[in-house]
Amino acid sequence: MTETRAVTTADTGREGRPRKVGGRAPSAYYWMVWPALALFAFFHTLPVLVGVFFSFTNYAGFGTWDFIGIGNYVNLFRDDRVLAAYGFSFGFALVATVLTNVISLAIAMGLNAKIVGRNTFRGIFFVPYVIAILVIGYVFQFLFSNSLPKLFPEIPLIADNMLSNPNWAWVPIVVLAVWQASAFAIIIYLSGLQTIPQELYEAASLDGARPWRQFRSITFPLISAFFTINMVLSLKGFLQVFDHIVALTNGGPGTATESITMLIYKGGFTGGEFAYQTANAVIFVIVITVVSLIQFRVLQRREADF
Amino acid sequence: MTTVTNTAAQVTALAENEMPPGRKRRTREPSDDTRRINWWATALIAVCSLTVLIPLWLAVMVALKTPDQIASGTGFELPTTIRWENFADAWTRTNFPQALMNTALITVGAVVFTLLTNSIVAYAIARNMHRHFFTGAYFYLLAALFIPFPIIMLPLVKQTALLGIDNQVGMIILYTVFGLSLNVFIYTAYIRSIPIELEEAARVDGASTWRVFWSVIFPLLGPMNATVGILTCVWAWNDFILPLVILSDPADRTLQLAQYVFQGQYNTDYSVAFASYLMAMAPLLLVYVFAQRWVISGVTRGSIK
Numbered sequence: 001m002t003e004t005r006a007v008t009t010a011d012t013g014r015e016g017r018p019r020k021v022g023g024r025a026p027s028a029y030y031w032m033v034w035p036a037l038a039l040f041a042f043f044h045t046l047p048v049l050v051g052v053f054f055s056f057t058n059y060a061g062f063g064t065w066d067f068i069g070i071g072n073y074v075n076l077f078r079d080d081r082v083l084a085a086y087g088f089s090f091g092f093a094l095v096a097t098v099l100t101n102v103i104s105l106a107i108a109m110g111l112n113a114k115i116v117g118r119n120t121f122r123g124i125f126f127v128p129y130v131i132a133i134l135v136i137g138y139v140f141q142f143l144f145s146n147s148l149p150k151l152f153p154e155i156p157l158i159a160d161n162m163l164s165n166p167n168w169a170w171v172p173i174v175v176l177a178v179w180q181a182s183a184f185a186i187i188i189y190l191s192g193l194q195t196i197p198q199e200l201y202e203a204a205s206l207d208g209a210r211p212w213r214q215f216r217s218i219t220f221p222l223i224s225a226f227f228t229i230n231m232v233l234s235l236k237g238f239l240q241v242f243d244h245i246v247a248l249t250n251g252g253p254g255t256a257t258e259s260i261t262m263l264i265y266k267g268g269f270t271g272g273e274f275a276y277q278t279a280n281a282v283i284f285v286i287v288i289t290v291v292s293l294i295q296f297r298v299l300q301r302r303e304a305d306f
Numbered sequence: 307m308t309t310v311t312n313t314a315a316q317v318t319a320l321a322e323n324e325m326p327p328g329r330k331r332r333t334r335e336p337s338d339d340t341r342r343i344n345w346w347a348t349a350l351i352a353v354c355s356l357t358v359l360i361p362l363w364l365a366v367m368v369a370l371k372t373p374d375q376i377a378s379g380t381g382f383e384l385p386t387t388i389r390w391e392n393f394a395d396a397w398t399r400t401n402f403p404q405a406l407m408n409t410a411l412i413t414v415g416a417v418v419f420t421l422l423t424n425s426i427v428a429y430a431i432a433r434n435m436h437r438h439f440f441t442g443a444y445f446y447l448l449a450a451l452f453i454p455f456p457i458i459m460l461p462l463v464k465q466t467a468l469l470g471i472d473n474q475v476g477m478i479i480l481y482t483v484f485g486l487s488l489n490v491f492i493y494t495a496y497i498r499s500i501p502i503e504l505e506e507a508a509r510v511d512g513a514s515t516w517r518v519f520w521s522v523i524f525p526l527l528g529p530m531n532a533t534v535g536i537l538t539c540v541w542a543w544n545d546f547i548l549p550l551v552i553l554s555d556p557a558d559r560t561l562q563l564a565q566y567v568f569q570g571q572y573n574t575d576y577s578v579a580f581a582s583y584l585m586a587m588a589p590l591l592l593v594y595v596f597a598q599r600w601v602i603s604g605v606t607r608g609s610i611k
Contacts, residue, residue, distance in 0.1 A: 150379070
């Protein structure tokens, strides 16, 4: 019933007919693919396997190493710093995902309405997409540590630099993440909204449906595929947050805003915890995969209800 | 893969179902929009768009001021006297020309190699989807989209250092190889919509598979080349974590890495730092301003059936 379909599988459009029934493809096709596969296996799959291998050792990143079985994995679950990093990453990712999608969808609907200067505004909203997170992150750091305290000295939290407050330093990180990620989400939602025929809304208003009802019964069901993909991918991306934190807090104050990626980076490169942090990364892969699959299942079941 | 999954992977959502080449897709033009202008929405959108512009305004204002002006104000005021030396200082202190050249080299290299190689892989896969080897290859590449970058980060650094490619060349290779997952997905969907008869005609005339690709298919991939090119360009230019862990020699620094190092050295020298940030953003931002519609349509292409 929807114009747009979920976009998880390749389109089985017009298929090239095989030139010969059965048999092997012309050898040229194999030559086109296998070098790329070999390189991919070498630079992507091999490091994954090496990582998994070392996660069962006590390798510090240099010197000698021994097998220690699942010792790293056992220690991970007892490590307060690791648990705190998971807690922070999940909390951050949840808040940022919800805010990004709510704000992006609202702005996309505004852009889809008949407004003055639509193309100009669309262009403005997409600007953050081409700006490096790290660099604009430094600008946000100045904003939160210097400008806002001077502008709003009477608002308690803002007056004394949120970034140095362990309980609230996550707020500026969320603001930066949402500011940057919304650009792309707006464009996706906007292209979803443009597939909805105007006649549906006209018919709905004739039947007396108010704007909120129109949103619930027409807009949202018809862009649910876009909603699913945006939710899954933004959550997955935000769980791996890194650049934002480097620019704003570097994990501080203390380790209050340390994400998993940051912990792996710090421990693996400077903490002599190569094996330990690869074990952490292995767990992280499993967690992210499970979370994404659950999300897909839940959201697609919701899609099917319409 | 952090960066890919952060932004580019969202295009997975878009890489579906293309129009066959040669037909222009018509988006809904405002001209056949009979609705009345919605002033409420216009006002709201205008206010919201300020949130995008405020940080940029702040960046420009701070970059033009003297340290005294920054210390005494909030950063948002217009500068009383403009200090252009901030840019000159940033130019020398961050070794801007070198960082710019490194970033440009890596980005251009990554885009060129990605367009030339990933499209070939996708073509072979798209035309042999009924063969196990090729479907296997397709899903193998696609599955990698779900593997976050931290797991390969530590071993990869060892590997590139061992091979002696912890430099710009290595970066180009990595962007080209890691891009395969998403780009093959984007290209394949599109190539399957190209009528096979075009190729058959060329084959009847005696063209080899390679010849068919370069003479028939590649010229038709224009729209997808634009999409893949833009995504790769933005990813490679703005990426931070990959250069951070891979590049070992300070002379190989990219723009983003240079900002990071500068920030570590002079973390309170805001005026020069902000001038430096502006110069790091400027190239891509300028391209975007001039080719804005083209960039947006390139990124969203394929999302509308």
